[in-house]
Amino acid sequence: xxxxxxxxxxxxxxxxxxxxxxxxxxxxxxxxxxxxxxxxxxxxxxxxxxxxxxxxxxxxxxxxxxxxxxxxxxxxxxxxxxxxxxxxxxxxxxxxxxxxxxxxxxxxxxxxxxxxxxxxxxxxxxxxxxxxxxxxxxxxxxxxxxxxxxxxxxxxxxxxxxxxxxxxxxxxxxxxxxxxxxxxxxxxxxxxxxxxxxxxxxxxxxxxxxxxxxxxxxx
Numbered sequence: 498x499x500x501x502x503x504x505x506x507x508x509x510x511x512x513x514x515x516x517x518x519x520x521x522x523x524x525x526x527x528x529x530x531x532x533x534x535x536x537x538x539x540x541x542x543x544x545x546x547x548x549x550x551x552x553x554x555x556x557x558x559x560x561x562x563x564x565x566x567x568x569x570x571x572x573x574x575x576x577x578x579x580x581x582x583x584x585x586x587x588x589x590x591x592x593x594x595x596x597x598x599x600x601x602x603x604x605x606x607x608x609x610x611x612x613x614x615x616x617x618x619x620x621x622x623x624x625x626x627x628x629x630x631x632x633x634x635x636x637x638x639x640x641x642x643x644x645x646x647x648x649x650x651x652x653x654x655x656x657x658x659x660x661x662x663x664x665x666x667x668x669x670x671x672x673x674x675x676x677x678x679x680x681x682x683x684x685x686x687x688x689x690x691x692x693x694x695x696x697x698x699x700x701x702x703x704x705x706x707x708x709x710x711x712x713x714x715x716x
Contacts, residue, residue, distance in 0.1 A: 501542055503549035512643050521636040525623060533626035535562050536569035543571025544618045545644070547611035553648060554614035554711055555656045555702050558664040561621035564629050572617035574684075575607035588684040588693065596699045599716050613714050618644065620663065645670045654709040656702040660684055660693060677705045 499513055500506065512518060528534050536543075559573025563583060568576050574586050582590075582605040593599045611617055620641045625631040645667055648655055654675045659665045661683025671678055679701060682692035703713040 499542060501545050503546070505545045505550055508550055508647055509545075509643070512640060517636045517639050521640070524635050528623070528625070528632075534632075535564060535624055535626060536571050540569070540571035541622050544573070544611065544616055547572070547608060548614060548616045550647065550651070551653070552614045553616045553651065553655055554653075554706055555610075555658060555714060556616045556618060556645075556648060557658045557660070558645075558667060559617070559619040560661075560663045561619050561630055561632065562624045564624045564627055564631075566626070569624070571622075572607050572611055573619045574605075575617060576605040578604040578606055580605065584686045585684045585689075588686065588689045592684070592689075592694055592696065593699055593716055595694070596697045597703075597716055599699075610714065610716070614712075615714060616648070620667070642667070642670060649673050649676070651676075654705070654711065656705055658698050658702065661688065677702075 501509075525534075525538075529538055557573060562569035562571075563576065567580050568583065570577050574589060576582060576586065586605045590599075590601050594601060607615075607617055618641060621630070621633050621637040622641070623632045623635075623637070649671050650673065654677070656677045656679065657671055659668060659678060659680045664683075665680050668678060668680070679696070679698050681696035681698060682688040684693045699714075699716045706713050
């Protein structure tokens, strides 16, 4: 059984028992035995482990994990210290520097965000090495859509940062007027100049949190 160690356990208990999830779990067991899968199986749910339901202030939605060796560790866009920053993450830090003056960090690990209430959630939580979107058919999006729906019902106001088409497709799940939805192009080098750079999502998120009486994120 999955043990997240916080309030997500009770909220997702029924989800883990559903037929689709049991099928997903069986398929993953085969995949991890026969192929190289990222992230490590013990890191799959790190986004939920680091950020309990009641602590979520900001949600950043990614697509699926990085598919290169040593990159993915269960938090979207994040890589561990010692791993070269992927281009999209570099662009996130460039926008952050322009927006709030935060200097380029020494590494790309985003656990410091997660511990402050930024849920770094990929919509698909596993991937085959070198094969983006390879685990999309397994059923992960049923699970992560449920996570988003639960957050939509959260009593505290949340900022949803939806970057790129895949993330924007989840907008229909966010109907609660208490929340703020900010959309932009994906930070990938292919699209960052088409609406990600200059979006000022980091300062705008903090302005919203401050106005709602919630603690800001130290980006």
